């Protein structure tokens with residue numbers, strides 16, 4: 001099914017993806033298609049969610065954009081008719097290559113405890129990113145404090161000295177967002193940034209990402225299993241099914257105007273107050289047969 005591409009700003013998109021295919025080649029030589037023909041634009045200041053069941057290709061798509069898919073372990077083939085960030089082509093790297101982040105991109109990973117260096121104080125980790133962006137010394141110390149405040153952390157001097165394991169899960173997630181933003185990205189990719197948080201912290205983290213995207217004028221590509229949170233906090237939702245972007249639509253209209261049966265099934269499975277009379281929530285198999 002051809003995805004419905006919503007009318008978008010005709011200005012040059014920050015992220016332009018046309019016909020992106022990603023295959024993992026297994027040791028036996030077979031090529032496993034993980035993303036097939038993905039096509040979409042993302043503009044500065046726009047927030048897009050990628051949703052879909054486990055294994056549908058969301059992370060593969062997002063990491064291909066950020067240049068972090070190259071791996072020593074897996075032979076990854078990335079081809080695209082066009083794949084650019086801020087007008088510059090993303091150069092796919094082959095087997096054994098050290099992943100190199102696409103300039104202008106930053107990633108917030110699911111598990112801050114694994115993504116941050118566990119034995120390095122937060123201030124040093126922020127300082128390394130700022131040094132990479134050309135900010136050092138006193139200016140870097142000021143910038144580190146600024147970014148921790150921007151993500152809503154208090155007692156900044158304590159947080160700067162703390163190791164990640166001395167902070168709560170919600171604080172670590174905010175530190176990771178600060179580290180990602182300190183490098184001045186134009187595109188922020190967040191891979192399930194809320195899945196390790198409880199419901200109220202998850203909502204707070206999404207609100208923070210929304211606010212920062214707007215105020216910094218950057219684009220946000222967020223992967224999530226929480227379609228309700230995505231509908232509330234993004235402009236566009238892309239639905240992935242078996243490696244294909246089967247639907248792409250304005251978040252505000254997706255619930256009523258879903259075209260693909262899988263999207264309708266996802267929306268149907270969101271619990272509402274009207275479900276109070278039901279004993280069981282419907283499963284995907286209940287509301288839509290496999291497309």
Ligand SMILES: Nc1ncnc2c1ncn2[C@@H]1O[C@H](COP(=O)(O)OP(=O)(O)OP(=O)(O)O)[C@@H](O)[C@H]1O
Pocket residue numbers: 024032033034052053054055056057058059060061071074
């Ligand atoms: N390094 C790899 N080597 C081989 N196959 C891989 C590799 N990484 C992912 N895959 C396969 O590619 C497909 C897409 O995986 P991907 O992780 O992108 O999906 P996802 O939608 O992000 O899943 P989840 O929601 O569980 O994170 C899956 O079939 C997965 O098994």
